[in-house]
Amino acid sequence: xxxxxxxxxxxxxxxxxxxxxxxxxxxxxxxxxxxxxxxxxxxxxxxxxxxxxxxxxxxxxxxxxxxxxxxxxxxxxxxxxxxxxx
Amino acid sequence: xxxxxxxxxxxxxxxxxxxxxxxxxxxxxxxxxxxxxxxxxxxxxxxxxxxxxxxxxxxxxxxxxxxxxxxxxxxxxxxxxxxxxxxxxxxxxxxxxxxxxxxxxxxxxxxxxxxxxxxxxxxxxxxxxxxxxxxxxxxxxxxxxxxxxxxxxxxxxxxxxxxxxxxxxxxxxxxxxxxxxxxxxxxxxxxxxxxxxxxxxxxxxxxxxxxxxxxxxxxxxxxxxxxxxxxxxxxxxxxxxxxxxxxxxxxxxxxxxxxxxxxxxxxxxxxxxxxxxxxxxxxxxxxxxxxxxxxxxxxxxxxxxxxxxxxxxxxxxxxxxxxxxxxxxxxxxxxxxxxxxxxxxxxxxxxxxxxxxxxxxxxxxxxxxxxxxxxxxxxxxxxxxxxxxxxx
Numbered sequence: 001x002x003x004x005x006x007x008x009x010x011x012x013x014x015x016x017x018x019x020x021x022x023x024x025x026x027x028x029x030x031x032x033x034x035x036x037x038x039x040x041x042x043x044x045x046x047x048x049x050x051x052x053x054x055x056x057x058x059x060x061x062x063x064x065x066x067x068x069x070x071x072x073x074x075x076x077x078x079x080x081x082x083x084x085x086x
Numbered sequence: 087x088x089x090x091x092x093x094x095x096x097x098x099x100x101x102x103x104x105x106x107x108x109x110x111x112x113x114x115x116x117x118x119x120x121x122x123x124x125x126x127x128x129x130x131x132x133x134x135x136x137x138x139x140x141x142x143x144x145x146x147x148x149x150x151x152x153x154x155x156x157x158x159x160x161x162x163x164x165x166x167x168x169x170x171x172x173x174x175x176x177x178x179x180x181x182x183x184x185x186x187x188x189x190x191x192x193x194x195x196x197x198x199x200x201x202x203x204x205x206x207x208x209x210x211x212x213x214x215x216x217x218x219x220x221x222x223x224x225x226x227x228x229x230x231x232x233x234x235x236x237x238x239x240x241x242x243x244x245x246x247x248x249x250x251x252x253x254x255x256x257x258x259x260x261x262x263x264x265x266x267x268x269x270x271x272x273x274x275x276x277x278x279x280x281x282x283x284x285x286x287x288x289x290x291x292x293x294x295x296x297x298x299x300x301x302x303x304x305x306x307x308x309x310x311x312x313x314x315x316x317x318x319x320x321x322x323x324x325x326x327x328x329x330x331x332x333x334x335x336x337x338x339x340x341x342x343x344x345x346x347x348x349x350x351x352x353x354x355x356x357x358x359x360x361x362x363x364x365x366x367x368x369x370x371x372x373x374x375x376x377x378x379x380x381x382x383x384x385x386x387x388x389x390x391x392x393x394x395x396x397x398x399x400x401x402x403x404x405x406x407x408x409x410x411x412x413x414x415x416x417x418x419x420x421x422x423x424x425x426x427x428x429x430x431x432x433x434x435x436x437x438x439x440x441x442x443x444x445x446x447x448x449x450x451x452x453x454x455x456x457x458x459x460x461x462x463x464x465x466x467x468x469x470x471x472x473x474x475x476x477x478x
Contacts, residue, residue, distance in 0.1 A: 017470065017471040017472050017473050018470040018471060018473045019470075019471055021470040022466075022467040022468070022470040022471040023467070025463050025466050025467040025470060026463060026464070026467045028463070029459070029460045029463035029464075032456065032459070032460075033456055033457075033460055036452065036456050040447070040449050040452060040453075042449060042452075042453055044453060044457075045453055045456055045457070048457060048460065052460065059467075059471075064467075064468070064471040065305075066305040066306070067305050067327070069309065069468060069471070070302065070305060070307075070309045070325045071325065072464040072465075072467060072468055073309040073310065073313055073325075073464075073465075073468060074302075074309065074313065074323060074324070074325040075461070075464060076461040076462070076464040076465050077313045077316065077317060077323050077461075078322075078323070079368070079457055079458060079460070079461040080368040080369055080458060080461050081317070081320075081322075081368075081369060081391075082369075082389075082390065082391050082392060083322050083323070084386075084389055
């Protein structure tokens with residue numbers, strides 16, 4: 001592999017950040033929501049698990065896009081602060 | 087300026103025109119009976135806990151705000167609009183918003199009165215107050231002023247919010263609900279520009295009971311900066327992909343601001359002896375020895391706000407019962423302008439009957455706990471995704 005190609009590859013990996021770990025974090029959270037949702041037959045938790053899985057799959061396929069990042073950041077804020085107006 | 091840029095710019099102006107009309111037409115109604123008080127509920131994830139070793143328990147402290155009374159003059163609003171008019175605000179993405187904003191204006195005219203205070207600040211490379219803080223007056227003149235906004239230049243976001251706060255301060259001594267609404271689609275590049283800088287500004291503003299709601303438009307703004315500012319000042323935050331969503335966001339935000347039923351809300355949780363605070367989950371708060379504190383600038387009518395705390399409770403025997411914590415809530419009633427108090431107490435009962443323990447599960451607490459853990463996982467995913475990334 002030429003020096004130029006190696007540098008380019010290194011740069012691409014750097015641009016992606018720890019995407020795999022980020023996706024894993026989301027999938028683990030989705031799995032936990034699904035497990036607890038099933039245990040208590042809670043539709044809200046199950047729905048949230050499904051939506052999170054979709055988000056994780058999207059990031060897995062396309063990377064953490066600016067839109068995905070904004071959605072995650074905003075949803076997290078609104079949940080933690082119970083912002084009902086959305 | 088390109089045609090699309092001009093179009094987007096006009097859309098933003100339309101949005102703010104609607105907002106101005108909405109506020110100018112706002113006003114009080116007649117005096118009457120006082121509203122109900124805020125109710126404080128303290129629940130655990132299980133009403134009956136397994137007897138035996140010490141264990142961690144999730145406490146959910148819920149504040150149930152009463153509905154906004156229909157026949158009492160509502161608290162007046164002191165609102166500053168801070169608008170990014172930098173070059174990045176031009177573009178094609180807000181095209182449909184104009185028609186939607188006009189519809190929102192018609193609705194607004196039917197809802198509001200004339201006594202609120204408002205101001206408009208715009209920023210690009212510099213900061214300009216184009217509508218100084220004032221009561222409802224010459225609406226057309228104000229609208230004309232706003233319509234003359236032209237986009238261009240850099241993004242002095244910090245300065246814009248600071249100037250908005252200066253306009254708010256002109257009526258800071260009065261009993262208004264103070265709110266800044268910041269609308270931006272770009273990266274701050276003049277003056278302080280890091281999320282921590284805006285976080286410090288938000289933390290300073292909340293001490294003056296000024297909350298900042300941030301509205302990020304498109305996918306080029308800095309969401310860390312915008313959420314940090316909202317978080318530290320106890321405002322709301324919104325992400326809209328295009329201006330088409332602005333009227334809905336605007337209506338929701340005004341719905342909150344016009345529906346305040348409690349101000350300066352302080353929650354103090356005092357844990358009983360041998361009960362130890364482990365962690366706060368979600369909402370920002372502070373642990374100080376056996377006390378945990380939360381602060382909320384406002385509560386909105388008929389809405390619920392809560393805090394989640396994980397605590398460790400000592401060894402127990404079957405059939406025993408202990409007090410886990412007492413929660414004291416103090417706030418200002420914005421209708422009577424008097425201080426109010428509310429209290430909640432949490433007890434735990436213990437049993438060696440596992441079936442009894444399982445049946446006592448409180449799904450409401452479990453659900454919110456899990457959803458807040460998920461919110462933390464979302465933040466962790468962002469952090470991981472950012473790690474090792476090139477700085478842009």
